[in-house]
Amino acid sequence: MDLLGKSVLDLKQLISKKEISADELFKYFHKRIINHDQKLKAFITVLNYEKNNNDGELSGIPISLKDNYSTKKIRTTASAKVLDNYIPPYNATVTQKLLDAGICLQGKTNMDAWAHGSSTETSDYGATRNPWDINRAPGGSSGGAAAAVSAYLSPAAIGSETAGSIRLPAAWSGVIGLKPTYGRVSRYGVIAMGSSFDCPGPITLTVEDAALILKVIAGHDKYDATTSPIAVDDYQTEIKKPRQHMSIGIADEYFEGLEDSLKQKISDSIKVLEKLGHKIKKISLIPPKYAISVYTILQRAEVSSNLSRYDGIRYANDRTYFGAEAKRRIMLGTYTLSYGYYDAFYKKAQKVRTLIIEDFNRAFKDVDVIVAPTTPITALKLGEFEKYPFFGEVMDILNEPAAVAGIPAISIPAGLDKNNLPVGLQIMGKHFDEKTILNLAYQFEKETDFFGVIKRGVKNYE
Amino acid sequence: MNRKYQPVIGLEIHVELKTKSKMFCQCKADYFNEKPNSNTCPVCLGLPGALPVPNKKAIDWTILIGKALNCTINNQSKFDRKHYFYPDLPKGYQISQYDEPIASKGKFRVQNLEFRITRVHLEEDTAKLIHAGNDTLVNFNRSGVPLVEIVTEPDFDNSDDVKKFLEELQVIIRYLGVSDADMERGTMRLEPNISVKLKVKNEKLRVDDLPKYKVEVKNINSFRFVKQAIDYEIIRQIELLEKGETPKQETRGFDEKKVITYSQRSKEEAHDYRYFPEPDIPPMTFDGQYLDKIFRQIPELPQAKIQRYVKDFKIKEQDAFIITRIPTLAVFFESVIPNLKSQTCLPARQVSKLNLKIQNYEQNLANIIINKKISTNLSPSEFTQKVLSLSKPKKTNLKLLDTLINRLIEVNQKTVEDYKKGKQNALMFLVGQVMKEMKGKADAKIVIERLRIKLH
Numbered sequence: 034m035d036l037l038g039k040s041v042l043d044l045k046q047l048i049s050k051k052e053i054s055a056d057e058l059f060k061y062f063h064k065r066i067i068n069h070d071q072k073l074k075a076f077i078t079v080l081n082y083e084k085n086n087n088d089g090e091l092s093g094i095p096i097s098l099k100d101n102y103s104t105k106k107i108r109t110t111a112s113a114k115v116l117d118n119y120i121p122p123y124n125a126t127v128t129q130k131l132l133d134a135g136i137c138l139q140g141k142t143n144m145d146a147w148a149h150g151s152s153t154e155t156s157d158y159g160a161t162r163n164p165w166d167i168n169r170a171p172g173g174s175s176g177g178a179a180a181a182v183s184a185y186l187s188p189a190a191i192g193s194e195t196a197g198s199i200r201l202p203a204a205w206s207g208v209i210g211l212k213p214t215y216g217r218v219s220r221y222g223v224i225a226m227g228s229s230f231d232c233p234g235p236i237t238l239t240v241e242d243a244a245l246i247l248k249v250i251a252g253h254d255k256y257d258a259t260t261s262p263i264a265v266d267d268y269q270t271e272i273k274k275p276r277q278h279m280s281i282g283i284a285d286e287y288f289e290g291l292e293d294s295l296k297q298k299i300s301d302s303i304k305v306l307e308k309l310g311h312k313i314k315k316i317s318l319i320p321p322k323y324a325i326s327v328y329t330i331l332q333r334a335e336v337s338s339n340l341s342r343y344d345g346i347r348y349a350n351d352r353t354y355f356g357a358e359a360k361r362r363i364m365l366g367t368y369t370l371s372y373g374y375y376d377a378f379y380k381k382a383q384k385v386r387t388l389i390i391e392d393f394n395r396a397f398k399d400v401d402v403i404v405a406p407t408t409p410i411t412a413l414k415l416g417e418f419e420k421y422p423f424f425g426e427v428m429d430i431l432n433e434p435a436a437v438a439g440i441p442a443i444s445i446p447a448g449l450d451k452n453n454l455p456v457g458l459q460i461m462g463k464h465f466d467e468k469t470i471l472n473l474a475y476q477f478e479k480e481t482d483f484f485g486v487i488k489r490g491v492k493n494y495e
Numbered sequence: 496m497n498r499k500y501q502p503v504i505g506l507e508i509h510v511e512l513k514t515k516s517k518m519f520c521q522c523k524a525d526y527f528n529e530k531p532n533s534n535t536c537p538v539c540l541g542l543p544g545a546l547p548v549p550n551k552k553a554i555d556w557t558i559l560i561g562k563a564l565n566c567t568i569n570n571q572s573k574f575d576r577k578h579y580f581y582p583d584l585p586k587g588y589q590i591s592q593y594d595e596p597i598a599s600k601g602k603f604r605v606q607n608l609e610f611r612i613t614r615v616h617l618e619e620d621t622a623k624l625i626h627a628g629n630d631t632l633v634n635f636n637r638s639g640v641p642l643v644e645i646v647t648e649p650d651f652d653n654s655d656d657v658k659k660f661l662e663e664l665q666v667i668i669r670y671l672g673v674s675d676a677d678m679e680r681g682t683m684r685l686e687p688n689i690s691v692k693l694k695v696k697n698e699k700l701r702v703d704d705l706p707k708y709k710v711e712v713k714n715i716n717s718f719r720f721v722k723q724a725i726d727y728e729i730i731r732q733i734e735l736l737e738k739g740e741t742p743k744q745e746t747r748g749f750d751e752k753k754v755i756t757y758s759q760r761s762k763e764e765a766h767d768y769r770y771f772p773e774p775d776i777p778p779m780t781f782d783g784q785y786l787d788k789i790f791r792q793i794p795e796l797p798q799a800k801i802q803r804y805v806k807d808f809k810i811k812e813q814d815a816f817i818i819t820r821i822p823t824l825a826v827f828f829e830s831v832i833p834n835l836k837s838q839t840c841l842p843a844r845q846v847s848k849l850n851l852k853i854q855n856y857e858q859n860l861a862n863i864i865i866n867k868k869i870s871t872n873l874s875p876s877e878f879t880q881k882v883l884s885l886s887k888p889k890k891t892n893l894k895l896l897d898t899l900i901n902r903l904i905e906v907n908q909k910t911v912e913d914y915k916k917g918k919q920n921a922l923m924f925l926v927g928q929v930m931k932e933m934k935g936k937a938d939a940k941i942v943i944e945r946l947r948i949k950l951h
Contacts (some may be wrong), residue, residue, distance in 0.1 A: 103543065121537075222537075258549065337589055338578060341578060347585070375770075407755060
């Protein structure tokens, strides 16, 4: 049976019709990992098949987890040598929910160490390669997850985003990446990066798969005080509701400094949305560059605090094993929180964060969603990040505002640029309104099939 | 003490709450006698990815303590991270409260003195370090137990007041039922901050008058030791000041055997804890309705109880004070009263057969309890029975009684005449004399009877 490129939903049907067993399916993907991962380095830990007797929404579906999700009795490093042999005694809530839903865990995917980066090059275990061009970065920090889905080593993967770490690698690797609202999905057991930003989310081949997986992992968690009690929507039903005449906001501030061929693809995509019967509305938003400053200060502060537990007394390795990027972040965060600097940096950044949230709230009074490019450029060559100070922050300039505001956003393929590299289009929505951005993404998918980008990506790894 | 100087003392008190679970996880808060590191989970071990979820009961109880100390309960409060590296702190930071404590600006009256409370806040306890030879062992069973910190203004100028304050505070905490506040077990811990300044005549202590240094004393596990440590420090600091030196700002330990304090670490450079709001816990808001519901849980506190006992039961203030020291004792006292009173066949006088002369149920009862004549470990009804059995009339040696009465009448002619003139006090005086001679081994009723006959 030709399984290549089949969505989670397709595979689910095959399993329920008993056309394939969970064991066979797992082995199919396992073999693909063995065949292709030498080159792609998407995985840090590859697991063998283990039967999951739970009967749920994802029974028998092989799925990979980013290596910052705690997995009981399975090594969890966050791609950092400090945690080289750390084996958690417990499952993250997301891990547990997926296992309860019946998944077969394929393994743990590579990432920037501690999720510090946007290219997966800061991984202490070596960079992941972009399946579209192995001399390029897949984006990050969930680069392993995006590459695994793009090359069909996993039919779907779980990534995590602090500011762009799902959307950017999804865009650069030509797949779908959903960052839910902050507080929609539990962070319990996810190795913390920027605690007030971190969002677990799926990377998938279809919008419906993203809807399906979000439904499984979302919801209030008694182990995470920042999760919301708001009821979880039935996203699969919601995306199929015919919704026309959406008001789509476009802000010029998000179209500055874009590479030309990328910009063209975004414009074409917006025309598609118009053609689907939606109304494009020009809006004005706080320029994204302010989100960079806010994000950098707050996230570094949280990082410096979150990494203090790796004091060399517990876990595998001492602090000399911290990579350069982690050290830079600890230094900067420690500085901004120091006595006398707190008001000038942290407090001020918090105030601007409030302004950005208010800015989005204001905009969402007039529009249902906001559409923008996911990144200003497509995938960079490996090693280029060294040329940019604050590489991640610059690459994620268009992702940071939504991250700072905690609103949901989805990145979907919008075609290929002049170098035949995937371009990402993002749809941002109101807090807890994942159903609307998923609905619009689904309409776009039905209309364009993402210009064949996802299929082409998978085909490269037949 | 040298009259030129005035001690300036402030207190930091930590109280471990006896909630069912720890502050931020489901582990038991009661860690005594547990196997080391058995009472732990990813949260209190600070494992990667674990998140704190605050214990509502602990928050409510902190509000209770704040209210009992007459603090303002802030409508907005939040948790903050306090960073420092120490092996007993698994996350590298302690979840505490910085600029928005649950309660602040209180005052606490002890007898006729009033002391200002700066703040009452909630945090998590650390793990326990055990030093064994060259090794240091960490026991995380205590890690994450709810800990309330109470900070006073530097309103004390002598160790006696400190001791009185702490004793009263301990009683209040126990009344609220939120902690055992046991010094030996470490569920109540004290850290006095001590400095000494030159006395300025006719001028009240002002904040800007505070000395430029302060010495914190740690590891004190009894009220007596607090007093000793403070007294030692005052003398030590005055000696330095007399020599023209300024005492060092530092943390000192207390050696109970030698009754001295000793330098632990220098505090000359203020610690930079890099506080910032705990992002894992949303800020808290308390509306008036919510707070009122909690305030209603505050029981009658000892001060009010003493006043009521004196007013309603007419017992001595000092006795009321003693009985109200232990909340269970006060409850016991009050629960026995109706029991005893229901024994209508028993006149008040008969209770007084327990060598008690006052004709007042409550006072007699108070005396019995205070003098531990009958164990208060009994149930109120058992206790009442015991009182009754002890109250039975005593066997009286009638022969001896008559001899004594005859002799006393002869010796006290004046009193006898007073009695005949109608002075009832005279009779009571003679009864007293007889009882004294008989060493209490007589039934007062019979004594009175015989006396009346003889006096006719």
